[in-house]
Amino acid sequence: MSTTGQVIGTVVGAVVGFWTGGLSYVALGAAIGGAIGGYIDPPKGPHTIGPRLEDRKVQGYTYGFKLPRFYGTMETAGCVIWVEGDQYVEHKNTKKTGGKGGGSKSTSTTYTYSVTFAVALAQCTERAIIGVRKIRIGTTIFYDAGSNDLDSIIASNLTQALSWKFYDGRDDQEPDPRMQADRGVGNVSGRPGLCYLVIYDLDLTEKFSNTLAAAQVKVELVAEIGAASLSADALMTMDATVNSYDRRVGGMFSDSSSCSYSVIQHDSFYSTAQSVWFYEYVFGEGQSRTASSATGISITSQTVDNYIVDSDRAFCIFQVIPPYPNNDRYNLWFYEPFEAAASSATYYDADMSVYKIKRVAVSGDEWFFASHEGMEITKFINGDWELKSSASYSVGTLALSDSFVFCSKFEAYDAATLTIYKFARSDLSLVDTWTTTYTGKIFALTAVDDTLVCSWVTGGAILAWHNGAYVDNLGVLAQAIANNTTNDCVAWLKAISLYPPCFVFGSDRVAQNYQVYLGHPTFIRQPAKLRDVITSECSLAGLDSTDLNLTSLTNSDVRGYASIGASSVRSALEPLQAAWPFDVTQSGYKVKFISRGGASVVTIPETDLGTREGKSQQESLLVTEREMSEQIASTVTISYLDADRDYETTEQNSYRPGTTSVSERRVELALVMTAEEAAQAADVLLKKEWAERISIGPFTLPPTYSNLEAADIVTIQHRGRSVVAVLTKVNYLPDGRVECYAKATSGAAYTSTAQGSTPLSVPPSVVPLRGTTQAVLLDIPMLLAAQDTPGISAAVYGKASGWPGGVLLRSDDSGQTWGSQTGFLNASEVFTATTALPTGISTLVDAASTLTVTADWSGADLFSITDAQLFNLGNIAAFGADGRWEILAFKTVVDNTVSYTLSDFLRGRFGTEWAMSLHQIGDRLVMLDANNADFIGLPLATINSLRLWRAVTDGDVISSAPDIQHVYAGVNLKPLSPVYLDGSRHPTTFDWSLDWTARSRTPVEPFAGLATPLGESSELWDVEVWNSTYTTMKRTFSSLTAAHLDYTSTQQTSDFSAAQPTLYLKIFQISATVGRGYPLQNSISCVIKTDGTNYSPTVLSLSPLLYYKLDGNTTTVIDAGSAASNATASGSGITYQQPSLLTAATPGFSFLGSGSGGITSPHLAAMNGAYSVVLLVKPTSLAADNGLFHKGNAAVSGQEGHYVRIGTNGKIYVDLFNGTWSLNGTTNAAISVNEQAHFVFVYNGATQYTIYKNGSLFETLTLAAAAINNTTSLSIMCAYYNADPVISLVGYMDEFTWFTTQLSAAQADQLYKES
Helix, strand or coil: CCCHHHHCCCCHHHHHHHHHCCCCCCHHHCCCCCCCCCCCCCCCCCEECCCCHHHHCCCECCCCCCCEEEEEEEEECCEEEEEHHHCCEEEEEEEEECCCCCCCCEEEEEEEEEEEEEEEEEECCCCCCCEEEEEEECCEEEEECCCCCHHHHHHHHHHHHHHEEEEECCCCCCCCHHHHHHHCCCCCCCCCCEEEEEEEEEECHHHHCCCHHHCCEEEEEECCCCCEEEEEEEEEECCCCCCCCCEEEEEEEECCCEEEEEEEEECCCCCCEEEEEEEEEECCCEEEEECCCCCCEEEEEEEEEEEEEECCEEEEEEECCCCCCCCCCEEEEEECCCCCCHHHCEECHHHHHHHCCCEEEEECCEEEEEECCCEEEEEEECCEEEEEEEEEEEEEEEEECCCEEEEEECCCCCCCCEEEEEEECCCCCEEEEEEECCCCCEEEEEEECCEEEEEECCCCEEEEEECCEEEEEEEECCCCCCCCCCCCCEEEEEEEECCCCEEEEEECCECCECEEEEEEEEECCCCEEHHHHHHHHHHCCCCCHHHEEEEECCCCEECEEEEECCCCHHHHHHHHHHHCCEEEEEECCEEEEEECCCCCCEEECHHHCCCCCCCCCCCCCCCEEECCHHHCCCEEEEEEEECCCCCCEEEEEEECCCCCCCCEEEEEEEEEECHHHHHHHHHHHHHHHHHCCEEEEEEEECHHHCCCCCCCEEEEEECCEEEEEEEEEEEECCCCCEEEEEEECCHHHHCCCCCCCCCCCCCCCCECCCCCEEEEEECCCCCCHHHCCCEEEEEEEECCCCCCCEEEEEECCCCCCCEEEEEECCCCCEEEECCCCCCCCCCCCEEEEEEEEEECCCCCCCCCCCHHHHHCCCCEEEEECCCCCEEEEEEEEEECCCCEEEEEEEEEECCCHHHCCCCCCCCEEEECCCCCCEEEECCHHHECCEEEEEEEECCCCHHHCCCEEEEECCHHHCCCCCEEEEEEECCCCCCEEEEEECCCCCCCCCCCCCCCCCCCCCCCEEEEEECCCCCCEEEEEEEECCCEEEECHHHHHHHHCCCCCEEEEEEEEEECCCEECCCEEEEEECCCCCCCCCCCHHHHHCCCCEEECCCCCCCEECCCCCCCCCEEEECCCEEEEEECCCCCCCCCEEEEEECCCEEEECCCHHHCCCEEEEEEEEECCCCCCEEEEEECCCCCCCCCCEEEEECCCCCEEEEEECCCEEEEECCCCCCCCCCCEEEEEEECCCCEEEEEECCEEEEEEECCCCCCCCCCCEEECEEEECCEEEEECEEEEEEEEEECCCCCHHHHHHHHHHC
């Protein structure tokens, strides 16, 4: 409706004339004199509305080709506007064959063709196209930014980097370099306002029959700025047991193949740093390099503020004094963590202090610095300060692209506005300032070209700007970031490429984990808004937004629409009007758009109908006209572009049953719709036809209705009935009366719940993105008899859904030539471990261990098997990494949706038990059945030499694949380690006789009754003899021809200065091809007890560390315990072979002390901590303290230890040093002169010390402090007080035993009873 003032002096012509060029033409159904301005009744019968469906289906090549204006997201074919050199490029390939015994020489020549060309896609009259979502050439997908498949994204990025360039229609876009080279600099325009695509060096031979006509390019354009969904996969996660403030991701660098990152450990949140670790993660392969040891590179007492990684280099700005936040002194630390040790770092201390630098960004030899305290942006090249910005800026973060330096303004965590400064990299001039209203703080930046991506700290989100325009939040990381509170955020991120920006980012502190992710936003098909489309189209006719009234227009989503550039506004809007019925009318000085199906604005009583000039009485009956049913369509069919079928033309229809009409109305809509949307549009059109078949009028109304205008809904009361009608024409008569025409209508006609039908036709097949090919080279043991030849197994797969297969190539000349090894049609099933598989058992089913893995590609699957299948090596796999593969099988698989948990393992198959303890997070699980891994034979010369490999996707060129470096170690030819080491010693000569059992590489049928094959051309063995810590090799026995060794006492004495009760050995079987196999590393003991007999079987069964019977008659005191650590008696005060303190029926001797001397037992690490000591003692005097044993030496600082003594009062004392000496004694006397007693002393490693006497609990002492571990020898029958053994036993001692366990009361009683 309009006001009375608006309708006086109607100006329809003044408005509509802009659209049509004159007042005499009724534009959009507008009639001069105040008729409906823009009302369009969709025409009846077969008709085409607006742009045609086929307009953008076929690529054009002609002059005058009409380019569309795009809205929403839509596919177009475009028009070829340039071909490099106006011709194809011919490639000639000549090969020679034959000769040298192979017959006559022949030459074959083949030709292939390629072309570089540009395709114009769209007009950009108001704004640039946002980006490309998908490119198809012929039936092959060339690029797909809408994929949720990460490998497809990476494959798309590779094509973008190498094969094409997109120009989005900006006014300032530069000419394409190849066009300039072809036509000449200055002869080529950047084509502002034209969106086009340049494709470089497209191979026409393989798929396009050597003609560009067959290379139909179809591009899906995104014309709307909108949100994107975020996909992120965790690459690395820190152990959750580390405190959340301890470690954080410090800095990152990434390119298309890998990322490097640092992890910093702090005392507490952003306080003094302790260590830094550096890692490299190769995409598709997992972590490949760790630059530092397990403890990290020490940076103790430095508060790290900014730690970044650039390729193989590290840069750290840290502050020394005082700590955060008083930043008075700054240092720059620069070194190469993957190449050199931290000690070789370069420091730039003085300059940092002068400039108060806190932010650094690095690219090659150019370093850029800034500070959050305010300073000039500074450029540092090759050691010189070269450039400064013209003003100072408070900078939060820095990022570099090829041409620009981006800085975020330093803000508080609750800042209301985010600000970005953009500087020219060449001269540091300020180019632009970008702002957006987000409450929070920018924490990290990264840039590529003119696109900037940043992390927003408060919301834990990723934001983006493109060409200076704020794009949107690319997705709050609710899944990736567990706690979106302050500081729980994305700490660093680094872009790899654009459309979509595939990037790596790391978290600062998240639920007690640092995490590193590889992520990308998946660009959705963003729709336009109906009001925006209408506003844009009308603007082309000179109508701006102030000339339009859109408040009554439902702002529907327009998925995709292309308006042909030369068409009229009417023809451009007709398809929109058919899909979302609306009227267009003059309303005052504006053009008004009104959606159909609205509510009635006024009720007209019967008394107001038929008003005549000067009178107010009813003139006649209300005139109505009803259209014949036979003339109204019974079926409406809509053809549209199906959003779910790659924009294929599809039909939906609506049918009205029970009518005599047989006519059909067909409507072509060049709109992108879903099946449901099209079905509902057809239903609405059909119901509208039948609801509005009754025409009403003309009828006249009094001047009080002068505010009515065309398209208003009114309710007319006539002869007891109410009719709802839409005014189709309104004339304002000179005497003030209003003459109206109307059609009966129904609001219900404009709503629909129709469901779309699925077309039976199959859309043309599309070859999805092939993607890259991944290969895992498996240097593993021989699994089949056919693998008894030089060679490796290989698993090959692609992550992209359209992976067609791949071929594995090897170069023996450092990449000069490549030879095909084998082709792979089936993708191998490969998984990556997210937990570390612990060391298990290889002799039984390992039911205790579990392993969680994720699939490397979406089709890889795991499932449980039966026991029988497990023991037949079902689910057999290689697990680990190169140089440490374990062959295992597993029975149970639990599907966790995004991962699998495996359990019930057969471990260490095929002799790989040595690798069970070497597993890490990130290890690969490669299934080894015949469909997953192929064996590839290799020349003998490749053993232990570096070779390059490439895994190439079928149809791709060799250069598209990266090099894989691999050294084949001949693992499948290596003999397995032997088993069952056994041996004995001669009782008088002490010669060793050793035997062991060989294992065969050759597969053996169990229980077949056949002898185990040797597996080698001849039997040869090497045996190495080592010291107890395997740090010094004493002797090697080479080329033994049998699994037997004699090691004489003479040889033992030569190697060790004495015969050895325990040997530490490595035993290798020898292969004639690869040399030594895997070693059996084991020790063997055989103590020949020359100082007595009748060793207690009970004592031995409890596995004592030391067992001294004290029966001997020499200074060597033999140990029968597991340590085999003989002791030495010293001093003249000891008398050997005195009467035993055991029962009279048990033969043996004891040692008698007279107050000086003692026994010294070498230090063993196992002595520290909890222990039990058992001994028999009989003091003959208590005139002075009697020392029983001492672990330590009171005269050596830090080694004081503790000792046990009998005091002059008969009490037992435990004296220990823990900063000061404390004396801890029993309450009552424990022994008297000439009393024989059996004591068991049990220490729990802390402050509890329990004493048993003669099998019964005597007393439990609570020590003043815990005993401090030391490395000093054990003294027996004495205690070292100060420098001399002044506290020695006066009396007898027998059967001294040291256990590393805490004996129970029952065991103490049993040992006493046996004594």
